[in-house]
Amino acid sequence: AGVNPLIWRAxxxxxxxxxxxxxxxxxxxGARTSLVWCLLAMLALAGVAPAYSMHEDQAGAYDWHKSFLxxxxxxxxxxxxxxxxxxxxxxxxxxxxIEFKTGNLVWRHVLEDGDxxxxxxxxxxxxxxxxxxxxxxxxxxxxxxxxLWELVTYTAAxxxxxxxxxxxxxxxxxxxxxxxxxxxxxDEDLLTLSRGDVALRSLAEGVAAxxxxxxxxxxxxxxxxxxxxVPSTGKFIAFGVTEDDGAPAAIEMDPKTxxxxxxxxxxxxxxxxxxxRGTTLAVGADGNVFASGVTADGAKMYAVDVAKLxxxxxxxxxxxxxxxxxxxxxxxxxxxxxxxxxxDAAAAGSGACVLVGSVSCALARASTRDGKLEYVRTWPxxxxxxxxxxxxxxxxxSPDAVVGVGAVTTDADAGVAVVEILTLDPTGAVEAVRVGKxxxxxxxxDRGVAARAWINAxxxxxxxxxxxxxxxxxxxxxxxxxxxxxGGKMLWSRxxxxxxxxxxxxxxxxPPKTAAAAKADDLRVRPxxxxxxxxxxxxxxxxxxxxxxxxxxxxxxxxxxRGAKLLPTxxxxxxxxxxxxxxxxxxxxxxxxxxxxxxxxxxxxxxVDAKGEPASAYTYAAVYRWRPSGTDDSRDGEHALVMGTATxxxxxxxxxxxxxxxxxxxxxxxxxxxxxxxAAHVLPLRTxxxxxxxxxxxxxxxxxxxA
Numbered sequence: 001a002g003v004n005p006l007i008w009r010a011x012x013x014x015x016x017x018x019x020x021x022x023x024x025x026x027x028x029x030g031a032r033t034s035l036v037w038c039l040l041a042m043l044a045l046a047g048v049a050p051a052y053s054m055h056e057d058q059a060g061a062y063d064w065h066k067s068f069l070x071x072x073x074x075x076x077x078x079x080x081x082x083x084x085x086x087x088x089x090x091x092x093x094x095x096x097x098i099e100f101k102t103g104n105l106v107w108r109h110v111l112e113d114g115d116x117x118x119x120x121x122x123x124x125x126x127x128x129x130x131x132x133x134x135x136x137x138x139x140x141x142x143x144x145x146x147x148l149w150e151l152v153t154y155t156a157a158x159x160x161x162x163x164x165x166x167x168x169x170x171x172x173x174x175x176x177x178x179x180x181x182x183x184x185x186x187d188e189d190l191l192t193l194s195r196g197d198v199a200l201r202s203l204a205e206g207v208a209a210x211x212x213x214x215x216x217x218x219x220x221x222x223x224x225x226x227x228x229x230v231p232s233t234g235k236f237i238a239f240g241v242t243e244d245d246g247a248p249a250a251i252e253m254d255p256k257t258x259x260x261x262x263x264x265x266x267x268x269x270x271x272x273x274x275x276x277r278g279t280t281l282a283v284g285a286d287g288n289v290f291a292s293g294v295t296a297d298g299a300k301m302y303a304v305d306v307a308k309l310x311x312x313x314x315x316x317x318x319x320x321x322x323x324x325x326x327x328x329x330x331x332x333x334x335x336x337x338x339x340x341x342x343x344d345a346a347a348a349g350s351g352a353c354v355l356v357g358s359v360s361c362a363l364a365r366a367s368t369r370d371g372k373l374e375y376v377r378t379w380p381x382x383x384x385x386x387x388x389x390x391x392x393x394x395x396x397x398s399p400d401a402v403v404g405v406g407a408v409t410t411d412a413d414a415g416v417a418v419v420e421i422l423t424l425d426p427t428g429a430v431e432a433v434r435v436g437k438x439x440x441x442x443x444x445x446d447r448g449v450a451a452r453a454w455i456n457a458x459x460x461x462x463x464x465x466x467x468x469x470x471x472x473x474x475x476x477x478x479x480x481x482x483x484x485x486x487g488g489k490m491l492w493s494r495x496x497x498x499x500x501x502x503x504x505x506x507x508x509x510x511p512p513k514t515a516a517a518a519k520a521d522d523l524r525v526r527p528x529x530x531x532x533x534x535x536x537x538x539x540x541x542x543x544x545x546x547x548x549x550x551x552x553x554x555x556x557x558x559x560x561x562r563g564a565k566l567l568p569t570x571x572x573x574x575x576x577x578x579x580x581x582x583x584x585x586x587x588x589x590x591x592x593x594x595x596x597x598x599x600x601x602x603x604x605x606x607x608v609d610a611k612g613e614p615a616s617a618y619t620y621a622a623v624y625r626w627r628p629s630g631t632d633d634s635r636d637g638e639h640a641l642v643m644g645t646a647t648x649x650x651x652x653x654x655x656x657x658x659x660x661x662x663x664x665x666x667x668x669x670x671x672x673x674x675x676x677x678x679a680a681h682v683l684p685l686r687t688x689x690x691x692x693x694x695x696x697x698x699x700x701x702x703x704x705x706x707a
Contacts, residue, residue: 068499076339103492107145134173134194179341210258278333282351284368303371328359346403347395361388415443437488445607448477497587600667618644
């Protein structure tokens with residue numbers, strides 16, 4: 001095609017008129033033939049499927065990417081006033097550093113599945129984590145998150161299956177930052193407890209100066225819970241209970257060698273709880289050490305005079321007191337600890353703990369003089385009756401050397417959080433030194449109550465004088481992580497519920513309301529002439545490998561920042577979609593697939609269900625596409641059915657199911673039903689025109705069950 005098929009040769013003889021006419025006719029015929037062949041070729045090429053490609057600089061690039069940590073369980077603060085960071089560990093096994101000014105993630109590490117952090121603290125200039133039930137001890141660089149050293153404190157190997165099962169029962173894990181060089185190697189040391197073994201380790205590579213099988217020193221099986229250092233003597237103490245009858249046991253060790261100097265088990269006092277996380281040690285500067293906790297039935301509090309117990313006076317070493325009626329039987333107890341050597345020692349001096357009872361919850365502390373328990377503050381339980389309505393922080397030390405805790409409570413009616421700062425001076429009364437202004441954005445139906453909190457205390461200049469200010473870091477029930485300011489403002493927040501999402505699906509976006517609205521949206525996202533020109537220039541530089549890193553970042557931003565793919569409405573080809581993510585706590589979030597921005601969110605775990613019961617009691621584990629009854633194909637809409645289950649003594653099998661239909665265009669709840677049984681599967685049935693299942697139209701339903 002395109003080549004003249006007429007072949008001719010020039011003649012030296014003069015051409016006649018007939019010859020010229022024939023040649024002209026032949027040339028015209030050849031031209032027509034060439035045109036026909038060109039048209040046929042174009043038609044053939046038009047039938048070939050188009051081939052799409054990308055530029056070299058686009059290969060391997062994300063449209064968007066988001067990094068999360070998960071639901072924060074522990075936190076610590078370090079850095080200067082201008083470069084402060086929050087170091088966080090989460091229930092999902094992640095460790096990370098967050099920029100205090102912006103909330104941006106500086107670095108993070110995700111541990112292996114099942115390797116969850118038991119304790120996070122700062123010792124020296126290192127960030128330490130203990131995970132997997134005390135098995136792994138790791139040191140991280142606070143600057144860039146690099147792993148400095150790692151130790152395995154015990155192995156799963158055992159001489160027999162019975163011995164392994166016996167060791168697995170020992171759940172006591174503790175790390176005590178000493179803030180001093182005990183072994184004389186020039187570096188600070190820490191004391192560790194793991195599966196009954198106590199070790200003195202240096203922050204230099206975690207090398208152990210000595211290790212002692214403390215639990216094995218007793219004649220019967222003892223589960224050790226906590227370790228402490230007596231300030232007056234410098235000796236180390238480990239406290240626990242016997243496995244058979246829950247009698248208190250204590251052991252004293254030499255700090256230089258780890259040699260056992262004294263040990264004792266109390267007689268005539270049994271029934272102490274074997275939960276290691278509920279044991280509080282109150283350590284006085286004069287050498288008094290009291291261990292406190294709850295009995296196994298939660299009805300009584302105990303106080304053990306450890307010094308008297310080790311001296312051999314076992315019968316008078318233990319005292320019991322009933323739990324206050326306004327608290328009720330204690331379901332859970334948690335000692336107040338610090339996240340560094342100074343605050344942890346100050347917390348031990350206060351003997352503070354948090355008690356969650358069947359009626360209410362309280363902040364309590366044991367006296368270092370006589371071990372007597374004092375209730376500092378009480379709060380009602382959160383909706384659902386399982387958690388405390390106040391998020392009590394870990395202990396902190398302020399710049400003026402005052403030890404304290406923060407309590408963040410949620411006002412359900414006003415939808416605000418209130419922060420109260422309490423001092424815990426062991427020699428004086430507890431004092432509320434600050435009650436912050438209410439912070440908006442904490443409506444229980446939107447976020448749930450404050451679940452955990454940590455306080456950053458810092459010094460600021462006001463009217464020429466140094467005063468202490470407080471910034472709470474708060475985790476809501478929906479896993480959101482927020483930093484609150486003193487002026488009643490939320491400085492930043494991170495939507496960490498997306499890291500917990502177990503159920504994800506794609507859904508349509510709403511259509512444009514009108515043709516005019518669609519045209520207006522198109523004009524709004526269409527790049528300007530300057531942006532288009534700049535994009536072309538940068539693209540050429542990237543293609544010939546002359547673009548710098550900053551120019552590549554600019555090119556990526558220009559390509560992503562404008563364009564029809566970011567509109568919040570659907571397109572004709574269905575490329576623009578929304579991503580629906582559901583977390584077990586009930587956080588339902590819609591993300592735009594173009595740039596990952598949040599379109600809407602709804603917290604199903606806040607507020608109450610259709611029967612007025614707390615919605616936080618449910619675990620949400622399924623989301624389905626759904627068409628509400630009574631709708632037909634002519635009505636445009638997109639819905640989802642979200643299912644959650646909760647325990648209920650009145651329901652069949654002790655479990656009830658919540659079924660919620662959500663409009664995916666707006667995130668609003670359209671229907672909410674509580675079923676008095678546990679729903680295992682959902683089978684959508686196509687409804688007749690009126691939306692009713694009346695047994696006609698060939699409808700059938702059947703079920704089967706196996707014992």
